[in-house]
Amino acid sequence: MMLRSFTALFFVVSMSMGTCSAQLIVAHRGASNDAPENTLASFELAFERGADAIEGDFYLTADGEIxxxxxxxxxxxxxxxxxxxxxxSTLDQLRLLDVGRWKDAKYVGQRIPTLAEVLATVPSGKRIFVEIKSGPEIVPTLKTQLASCDLQTDQIVIIAFSEAVVKACRQSMPQYQCNWLTSFKRTDAPASWKPEQKDVIASLTRTEATGLGAHGNEEVIEREFVERVHAAGYEFHVWTINDLDAARRFVRLGVDSITTDRPGVIRKSLTSTGSVDA
Incomplete structure (x- = not known):
């Protein structure tokens, strides 16, 4: 609850100063519109283009690396x-592959990075959203590697779709924010979107998450939804927003961050319209 309270206080102070700096621009797999996703080149480009944070996806390998x-x-x-x-596969086997040339010839030679290498790209004052793609078995290794990096605890946010992973991270590493992720599916009978707001709050409570990371479905996410999540004591983050009008709308709704493949474009657009403090 302390982390959520601090974030809420930061948002209030920022708004009182006439800015919206609490609404972070998060680079989805780095600046992945232009560089090969989840590579060091993509993460470095994201920060060059003004991202407040990067988001990357992480698996536990057969030899216990991330x-x-x-x-x-x-x-x-x-x-x-x-x-x-x-x-x-082992990390060495994975590193034999070139994961850059599919995007552009100038990225030939990019390899699958480790968690430690990605953490090292995060500058002072910036953040990383660490999305866990494995199950809870990754948590002990994750805890060790996060503890050994040079970043401050408030620079690291863990995110996952798995409730089991979120709960394990919160219990093992309560010093870090950890957001539960969800998308929304339309049901036919009766016509509605799942999960419903009450179910989202229940999942956040059950996992002890610090926030929600939601697919930016404009049919589902309205002001009342954002306010309800905030009122319950949780942050509200949206992904993956590449449309400029949608980004502006989510800023007006008061979400805490916008994850995008185009951090430079979104940053410039929101700053030029006065929606985000430069």
Whole structure:
């Protein structure tokens, strides 16, 4: 509760000063619109373009390392190369693959980075959202590696779709913020979106999460939803927002961060319209 209270106080102070700096611009897998996702090149470019934070995806490898990659296999980011299942491969095997050339020839030679390497790209005053793609078995290694990095605890936010992972992280590492992630699915009978607001709050409570990371579905996320989550003591983050009008709308709704593939474009647009403090 202390972390949530601090964030709420920071938001109030920022608004009283006439800014909206509590609304962070988070680079989704780095500046992934222009650079190969989840590579050091993508994360470094994101910070160059003014991102407040980066978001990366992490799996536990067969030899107990933590590798930065989104999918269960390497097929999409290393086409025309041997396909590896991340959880069944060692870090050395994964590092043999080139995960940059599929995006652009100038990124030839980019390799799958480790968590430690990604953490090292985060400058002072910036943040990282660490999305866990494995199950709770990753938590002991994650705890050790986060404790050994040079970042301050408030620079690190853990995020996961798995309730079990969120709960394990909160119990093992309460010093870090940890957000539960969800998307929304439309049901036919009766027509509605799931999970409902009450179910979202229940999941946040059950996992002891510090915040919600929601797919930026404009049919679902209205001011009342954001205010209800905030009133319950949780942060409200949205992903992945690449449309400028949608980004401006979510800023007006008061979300705590906007995750985007285009951090430079979104930052410039929001700053030029006065929606985000430069």
């Amino acid at each position: 590798a930065c990659i989104h999918d269960k296999t390497t097929k999409r980011v290393a086409p025309d190369q041997p396909e590896l299942v991340v959880a069944d």
